[in-house]
Amino acid sequence: MNVAILVGGRGRRLGGAEKSQIRICGKKIIERLIEEFAEFETVIVCRDEGQKRLFEGHRCVVDSVRNFGPLAGIHSALSYFSSRTAVVACDMPFVKAKVLEKLYAEAEKCDADALLPVWSDGRLEPLLAVYSPKILLEIERSFEKNERKILAPVFRSNNVALYDIECLRKIDKNLLSFFNVNTREDVERAEKLCLSIDLGGKSQI
Numbered sequence: 001m002n003v004a005i006l007v008g009g010r011g012r013r014l015g016g017a018e019k020s021q022i023r024i025c026g027k028k029i030i031e032r033l034i035e036e037f038a039e040f041e042t043v044i045v046c047r048d049e050g051q052k053r054l055f056e057g058h059r060c061v062v063d064s065v066r067n068f069g070p071l072a073g074i075h076s077a078l079s080y081f082s083s084r085t086a087v088v089a090c091d092m093p094f095v096k097a098k099v100l101e102k103l104y105a106e107a108e109k110c111d112a113d114a115l116l117p118v119w120s121d122g123r124l125e126p127l128l129a130v131y132s133p134k135i136l137l138e139i140e141r142s143f144e145k146n147e148r149k150i151l152a153p154v155f156r157s158n159n160v161a162l163y164d165i166e167c168l169r170k171i172d173k174n175l176l177s178f179f180n181v182n183t184r185e186d187v188e189r190a191e192k193l194c195l196s197i198d199l200g201g202k203s204q205i
């Protein structure tokens, strides 16, 4: 399975922090994710060559398009693998490999251009989702239109699947895979959550 971890954000809500480098219970988020995805083909998607230096020893790719946010990262990942790819934001410290596997399998089953997890209130999770290179043309159309909205190419595609997040509770009881860190308060919450997770890997919360 191909996995792309997007790290190119500027972390403005965290005072310009490199979110992948934030330590939760002593371990950087990027280290947690790389460990969790050890059995997959994983690439780190950076915004530029300077940022790439932070990830020496890991497989990295640099965005070919600037200033398009996560959309540029998804584009780089799909161009790199040229096949279906699970995309993960670098600010999600508790993503479970099994959740990615499930989403990937579902995307394959329906041969979707994109498969996005959906909450019961309709909110989508485009940054823990699976994309096919078939969506590249729609992403490039966004670049041409100077459109940065991550969901714009998804909505233009007529082959998008949604996956009910509640169905993932069998794998990830408290759906912590979807917890993400945007602010100082989120970092504090992540620390507390991390302390409640059994070090053996089984979520106790």
Ligand SMILES: Nc1nc2c(ncn2[C@@H]2O[C@H](COP(=O)(O)OP(=O)(O)OP(=O)(O)O)[C@@H](O)[C@H]2O)c(=O)[nH]1
Binding pocket: 006, 007, 008, 009, 010, 011, 012, 013, 014, 019, 045, 046, 047, 063, 067, 068, 069, 070, 071, 072, 073, 074, 088, 089, 090, 091, 127, 182
């Ligand atoms: N490769 C790549 N990844 C990006 C880019 N912009 C954002 N990301 C990643 O996309 C994910 C979501 O980013 P956001 O939370 O929307 O933005 P952020 O820049 O990380 O944080 P804020 O500045 O506080 O909004 C994170 O994993 C980012 O690292 C980009 O230009 N290139």
